[in-house]
Amino acid sequence: MDQFLVVFVDGINYAAWLFLSAVGLTLIYGVMKIVNVAHGSFYSLGAYVSATVVGLWFRYGFDPYLSYLALFVAALLAGFVVGPPIERFLLRYQYDKDEVVILLITYGLFLILEDVIKLIWGVDPYFVSEPYELLGNFEFASMTYPSYYILMVVLALLVGLTLMFVLKKTQFGRMLISVIHDREISSAMGINVGKIFILTFGAGCSLAALAGAFTAPTISVTPGLGVEVIVLSFAVVVTGGLGSMAGVALASIIMGLVRAFCIHFAPELELFVIFSVMALVLSFRPRGLFSLAESRKI
């Protein structure tokens, strides 16, 4: 029984991480119909920015507990500084192209950003475990876990609930939903679609950076960080149904638990199992768990 509790705690922690990493991707796809491969680069960007910020924060001896706030703000800033110009000056002119072509453009961006990050931060790893160690441990079902787990889960819940609130309850969210359903009619009704797009892209990129920033203290920050994250995010988002927020949440939980189960009982299947879940779900529900109906082109 205890072992299942361990699996459960590990699974929820991993699910929180998956959700944070993937939610920006589904937001951007839902609104703009862009599968953004550069999402992985924004994750790395967040991690590197976080490494720098935490490094400086502790060197100058600011209040260590406020470092989480610094991480949060730095990640949001990084996403909003780098993301919107990409939308405004490159992607904006490509919307009449095929989804797959836009995907290839973002793949090009991904390759460029990977090297830009290397040029700025170098290729040596960064270690910033201070925020991770600061919280200490907690006990649950006679096992000790780092309290950072709780922080990740709380952050994921916070992000999820905020997004839900913005989408369902605010004017901006309602405009967003109308743009998701019909870009042209929304624009005819007076919604500034260009503004919605640039904000959504910025928000999606910031979410990726946020995930990277809060993961950075738990890992060594090295080049190529985003390469793995982007395929995992794809797996989660596609399994949940591209563009569906609830889908991402459910898919993260399923994959988090399945992976934790595998790590405890059959560690050699760790990577295999996530993509197997994706392939399995797609074979029975070709558009993912929660998918919007789509009209066919005659």
Place this chain on the structure above:
Amino acid sequence: MTQQISLKKLTLLALPLLVASPWMPQWMLFMVTIAMANGLVGLGLMLFLRAGLVSFGQALYFCVGAYTTGLISHFFKFNEVLILLLLSALASGVLAFALGFLLAKYRAIFFGLLSLAFSMILYGLLAKSEALGSTDGFNIPAVTLMGWLPPSDLVRVSILWVAFITVGICLIFINGLIRSPRGLLLTAIRDNEIRTEYMGGSARKTIHLIYVIAGVLAGLGGAIAAIAVGHIDPTMAFWTTSGEFIFITILGGIGSVLAPFLGALVFGVIHTLAFSNSPNTWQLLIGSTLIFVILLLPDGLWSLTSKFKRVK
């Protein structure tokens, strides 16, 4: 839009290279061989692109081809290159045939991402299997050509010749295919699948067919690459490998069966030069080239050839 190539033209193109090959420096022989292997994968992706599909998992068959060759030569000590190539093609083809039943029903982004999932499944399996060297992979012994073991100074040349002959056969076959009614259906499927079906063409069968063909081509490419490099590892199935193949195909364009090979050669040159000069910025170069080609040269480098041709 398709330029037809004749057998004569093909021989004219390949002959100077074949004749010059014994005098080429070793690195160039290696680069051209790898370009041929990548070009074969690109040739399969070109068929997909004609039908409006992009596969992000072609590395799956590349890796299956490479591992088939690797496993047979490593564990069974059997290293006759022509048989190895055939078996690799067969293994990839059988897998593609099986997965094709599922994938032929998918379009657009879902086709790409589901194929990505399958290649990552193989990566995940290989990276964790210690018997096959985990992420380090293993070495492949030297191969024989019809019982003849080439001396060390002729190894690269002989592999290049084998690659050339394989590529030549594939080119003739694919060139015939894209001009056949089945091949012409591909463009029709891209333009409008429902109308194509009304005319009596089966989109599912056509896509299944090219899926198997592309799988076989990628398997051959993987086998050639494995023999040329002499080492295989699971990154051959990783998604970034698929990304490189897509880059090659987009760079070359879909105007001719030769286009992917042009793309692969240019990629090889960029890779060799940029990687040795500045390893930290070569992806930047590849990424910028990709965006540049998509925006300014949507039909790829091959479209340049027709711009300089006189109008007949």
